[in-house]
Amino acid sequence: MSQIHEKSPQHCAKKKLINLKNHHKKLIYTFTTFILSILLLILLVWFILHPTKPEFAIKEASIYQLTLSGSHLLNSSIQTTFLSKNPNQKVGIFFDEIQVYASYKGQRITLDSSIPPFYQENKDSNLLSVVLVANGLPVDPSFGYEMGRGQMAGRLVLNIKTNGQLRWKVGTWVSGRYMFIVNCVVVLPFGASVPAGPLTSKQGSQCSTTV
Known part of the structure; x- marks a missing residue:
């Protein structure tokens, strides 16, 4: 069954x-x-392909005007040329935004100036020139005193600061945007007698870059 x-x-x-x-x-x-x-x-x-941050160096800086109007209004005109270098072997860099300004003793002495966006190939270098100006820019009342101290010391130490956004490019792939900040120190001769021409430094200086 x-x-x-x-x-x-x-x-x-x-x-x-x-x-x-x-x-x-x-x-x-x-x-x-x-x-x-x-x-x-x-x-x-x-x-x-870990990208290395770009390198910047000041090649030349000239001050054409740096005068006080009244007690705390500054008029300035500064031209600077710096070198931008991409140290990467296989990574290109898109610089989308670049804003540059100058400061002295922690105070802004110019307004922002823009550098047009550009692309930098791997191992490539570019010379960038920008004019920084200000008319009637308010500064601290101690600015004139600090300038006098610098003149007595025989030198004027400025900071040329840059901030902006960049993107990395590997082949056809392009990364998102990254903020970058550049700080350059420029030392100019500034004796007791003010020269007829601009204060100029051609010694060059390396800049610190943060991405």
């Missing part, structure tokens, strides 16, 4: 639930593996 085994509806439902859970586990495992593979690839590319 043959025996007939029939599975109950409860047993079938339990089996379907187990199969569904296994299917979900496989999907989660596949998705997690895919995401981890992408992240590992990005991390690998980053370590291989």
